[in-house]
Amino acid sequence: MTDATDTGAVAPQRHFISEADLRALAADLLGAGTDVIAPVSVDACQSPSALATAACLRPGVAPVEAEYKAIGDAAELDLGRAQPVLSLKQFFLPEHEALCRWHQRGLEVTVEEVPTSFAPRVVLAAKPCDSAALAVVDEVMNWDYEDELWNGRREASTIFNLACPVIDESCFCTAVGSAPDDVKGADGLLTPVEGGYLAEATTDKGRALIAAHAARFSPVDEPATAALVRQADDERAAARRRVAANLEIDAESVRDWIATHFEDPLLASLAIRCNGCGACSSVCPTCHCFDIVDEEEGVGRGTRRRCWDTCQAPTFTLHASGHNPRDDQHVRYRQRINHKFSIYPLKFGEVLCTGCGRCTRVCHAGQDLVEILGAIDIAARRPGEPVAAGTAGPEPGDAEAAS
Ligand code: SF4
Ligand code: SF4
Numbered sequence: 001m002t003d004a005t006d007t008g009a010v011a012p013q014r015h016f017i018s019e020a021d022l023r024a025l026a027a028d029l030l031g032a033g034t035d036v037i038a039p040v041s042v043d044a045c046q047s048p049s050a051l052a053t054a055a056c057l058r059p060g061v062a063p064v065e066a067e068y069k070a071i072g073d074a075a076e077l078d079l080g081r082a083q084p085v086l087s088l089k090q091f092f093l094p095e096h097e098a099l100c101r102w103h104q105r106g107l108e109v110t111v112e113e114v115p116t117s118f119a120p121r122v123v124l125a126a127k128p129c130d131s132a133a134l135a136v137v138d139e140v141m142n143w144d145y146e147d148e149l150w151n152g153r154r155e156a157s158t159i160f161n162l163a164c165p166v167i168d169e170s171c172f173c174t175a176v177g178s179a180p181d182d183v184k185g186a187d188g189l190l191t192p193v194e195g196g197y198l199a200e201a202t203t204d205k206g207r208a209l210i211a212a213h214a215a216r217f218s219p220v221d222e223p224a225t226a227a228l229v230r231q232a233d234d235e236r237a238a239a240r241r242r243v244a245a246n247l248e249i250d251a252e253s254v255r256d257w258i259a260t261h262f263e264d265p266l267l268a269s270l271a272i273r274c275n276g277c278g279a280c281s282s283v284c285p286t287c288h289c290f291d292i293v294d295e296e297e298g299v300g301r302g303t304r305r306r307c308w309d310t311c312q313a314p315t316f317t318l319h320a321s322g323h324n325p326r327d328d329q330h331v332r333y334r335q336r337i338n339h340k341f342s343i344y345p346l347k348f349g350e351v352l353c354t355g356c357g358r359c360t361r362v363c364h365a366g367q368d369l370v371e372i373l374g375a376i377d378i379a380a381r382r383p384g385e386p387v388a389a390g391t392a393g394p395e396p397g398d399a400e401a402a403s
Contacts, residue, residue, distance in 0.1 A: 014229065015210060015217035018196035019079065025216045026074035026124060035121035037091055039066045039084050040076045068126075079125055081192075083167045087285030087358065088123065088130040089137075092153045096307035099149075099292065104300040116148035118156035122209065125162035125190065128182035129173050129356035133285030134159075135185030139348040140288060158205045159186040162197075163232075166239050170357030172247035172370055178354045180239040191232040198232040243355075247370050249377035251341070251351055257380035258342035262334075266379055270372050271333030273365040274312070280359035280367070281310035286340070286352045289316075311335050337372065 044065040066082040101112040141147040164180035183189045187206030190197040201207040281287040291309040296302040317326045326332045344352035360368050
């Protein structure tokens with residue numbers, strides 16, 4: 001697994017890599033048979049994203065969006081720094097995958113395990129909020145059970161982030177302990193500078209990648225290239241300031257307020273627009289719930305498979321008896337907020353959110369996590385102050401009527 005702690009004490013050696021050499025590095029890796037996962041541009045009207053639907057109805061418009069993909073050609077690599085619609089999660093916890101296969105002959109059942117080790121692969125130009133999410137989810141994947149499929153893919157992956165310029169007003173990574181130049185969960189960082197990128201490896205895996213492809217990188221020795229380094233530092237500091245202006249909360253106060261206000265009308269009112277479609281969970285890099293199903297494939301054989309699930313679906317907690325402890329959408333949405341911002345941080349010391357903003361962008365009902373966290377922060381730190389217009393919207397009692 002990526003050594004998330006190997007990031008602090010010693011300043012990382014900085015290298016310069018030109019854009020041409022970065023593409024050549026991707027080509028070298030592909031040529032050596034290494035999988036390379038990276039953002040690519042796709043025709044939004046052909047992608048599963050709901051974001052593009054309206055634009056696709058307009059004649060002559062061909063909206064483009066980014067997706068992470070296992071590329072086949074270095075020319076596909078999109079370094080435009082747009083945010084892929086789906087997060088990196090899909091490459092570590094696929095939407096569905098086999099856990100084992102069974103064969104039954106008479107009373108004898110044999111179980112065929114699936115491989116849990118994977119060929120080395122490299123992720124280039126990952127979003128910092130996506131690599132940070134992997135490190136957050138590592139906690140639950142190694143808690144009461146070690147998830148060998150997750151850990152195998154983490155171990156096999158070397159990740160270089162690309163410093164983010166901040167996408168829009170829905171980003172809030174700094175409010176939840178991350179940053180647009182975070183290397184948490186990654187092995188290094190690329191920052192755009194004139195003519196290319198400043199590359200910093202922060203783990204042994206990252207250093208090994210640079211060492212193995214040393215011809216593509218030139219060491220940056222200060223102060224000879226101080227201007228380059230200053231350019232990268234300035235760009236990163238500016239991005240941090242931009243995203244911090246979107247939302248400032250005290251995550252510990254939010255955590256503790258939620259933990260002690262389970263029945264507070266504010267929590268009920270937050271879900272007024274939510275209809276439980278679950279899109280927010282699918283795009284979220286930290287949502288990790290899955291269902292396990294047995295699929296029969298003919299007589300006496302089948303596959304046990306896990307697939308993404310969401311706490312926003314009414315069936316998520318439906319008991320076989322018909323009883324459902326979360327029988328109302330406001331209760332399910334409260335669970336989403338409670339789990340991410342209170343239960344998980346109290347258990348693992350990490351907020352189950354990296355502020356990527358995808359859930360807000362994808363929500364067709366207009367649930368805005370920046371507004372929602374802002375409202376809870378006000379309730380926690382400045383009780384009595386009215387929440388911002390449009391945040392909790394309706395009066396508390398309206399949540400019952402709407403759900
Ligand atoms: S918050 Fe939005 S995206 Fe998430 S389940 Fe509710 S309606 Fe769907
Ligand atoms: S909860 Fe929303 S903002 Fe937070 S990581 Fe998930 S999708 Fe991103």
